[in-house]
Amino acid sequence: MQAVVFRKERGLVFEDVIRPDLEPDQVLVRVADTGFCGSDHTLVQSGNLPDGYILGHETSGTIVETGRDAREAVPGTRVIIRPTWCGTCLDCRSGRPYFCQNNRRSIGIGDLPGAFAEYIRVYPSMLIEVPEGVDSRNAALAEAFAASLHAVAVTGKKGGAVLVIGGGTIGLALVRLLKILDFGPVALSEPVLEKRELALGFGADAVIDPLTENLGLRVFETTNGTGFETVFECSGVPACVQAALDAAARGGTVCVVSVISRPVEIPPILLNFKEVWLTGSYSNTHEENRRVLGWMAEGRLDGRPLITDLIGLEELPEVYRDRIDTGRAIKVMLRIGEEF
Numbered sequence: 001m002q003a004v005v006f007r008k009e010r011g012l013v014f015e016d017v018i019r020p021d022l023e024p025d026q027v028l029v030r031v032a033d034t035g036f037c038g039s040d041h042t043l044v045q046s047g048n049l050p051d052g053y054i055l056g057h058e059t060s061g062t063i064v065e066t067g068r069d070a071r072e073a074v075p076g077t078r079v080i081i082r083p084t085w086c087g088t089c090l091d092c093r094s095g096r097p098y099f100c101q102n103n104r105r106s107i108g109i110g111d112l113p114g115a116f117a118e119y120i121r122v123y124p125s126m127l128i129e130v131p132e133g134v135d136s137r138n139a140a141l142a143e144a145f146a147a148s149l150h151a152v153a154v155t156g157k158k159g160g161a162v163l164v165i166g167g168g169t170i171g172l173a174l175v176r177l178l179k180i181l182d183f184g185p186v187a188l189s190e191p192v193l194e195k196r197e198l199a200l201g202f203g204a205d206a207v208i209d210p211l212t213e214n215l216g217l218r219v220f221e222t223t224n225g226t227g228f229e230t231v232f233e234c235s236g237v238p239a240c241v242q243a244a245l246d247a248a249a250r251g252g253t254v255c256v257v258s259v260i261s262r263p264v265e266i267p268p269i270l271l272n273f274k275e276v277w278l279t280g281s282y283s284n285t286h287e288e289n290r291r292v293l294g295w296m297a298e299g300r301l302d303g304r305p306l307i308t309d310l311i312g313l314e315e316l317p318e319v320y321r322d323r324i325d326t327g328r329a330i331k332v333m334l335r336i337g338e339e340f
């Protein structure tokens with residue numbers, strides 16, 4: 001089958017690889033679409049992957065075959081894929097199955113090969129059925145929206161003024177979800193015009209260009225001087241953690257959604273003087289994915305405007321170099337097999 005694999009020294013390479021054999025407890029899914037995620041970019045950049053590994057976890061497809069011990073999965077069912085969890089450990093019992101370390105199975109960023117390929121092997125508990133009325137491209141975007149929905153859940157907030165810093169896929173998805181959830185005003189700070197325009201299309205109440213505008217002044221104007229009750233850091237720029245704390249209201253919450261591995265210096269006095277809660281979010285749950293798919297089925301949520309590059313598998317190495325690594329693309333979507 002055709003796939004894009006990671007090769008040491010060379011990065012992403014389009015290749016013909018052997019189609020996986022099924023274990024008795026596995027399910028074979030024919031991939032329809034797979035999105036390229038920011039974490040895929042981070043992993044390729046780090047070079048910290050086994051030679052020959054196949055990335056790709058934001059995927060939609062159709063069940064085509066089931067092992068003899070995986071009969072609960074029905075061929076023909078349209079699905080998206082999320083990691084497994086055990087259900088009995090402390091994390092699972094505390095409602096955080098995404099932290100589960102027992103027999104964790106995941107595609108594209110874990111033990112199983114990912115979905116930059118025509119077929120993937122998965123386990124039945126990884127399958128989430130795609131409801132009627134949701135096409136394969138929107139379905140492949142569901143996980144990115146679920147990650148954003150999870151960030152909202154981490155803050156525990158039900159409404160109020162929100163600032164999103166950074167208008168990549170996750171930041172823009174947050175803007176759209178916050179509007180569906182009746183937060184407001186919802187503002188986005190993002191230097192790229194195209195991304196600010198997408199945010200307005202997603203219902204943002206205010207957009208800010210942090211390179212030409214005074215962010216502090218715009219925060220003051222947009223919130224009548226109080227600051228934002230919730231701030232989501234989605235830019236990945238280390239200095240924006242401080243900017244997020246500055247923009248937060250007294251008693252507000254700052255949630256770091258982006259992955260920043262470099263140390264960031266912040267004066268803890270900000271935490272004293274404003275009693276700001278500083279937290280972060282990680283992954284998402286099956287339930288959050290189902291909620292997103294439900295909104296898509298109802299026609300309230302359409303992620304497809306995020307897709308700036310719709311490409312074939314063979315184009316990925318070049319698009320990675322020219323559009324992903326340069327930060328030009330918002331969401332690269334790979335059209336791999338038969339779409340629905």
Ligand SMILES: [Zn+2]
Nearest residue numbers: 037038039058
């Ligand atoms: Zn992802």
Ligand SMILES: [Zn+2]
Nearest residue numbers: 086089092100
């Ligand atoms: Zn567990």
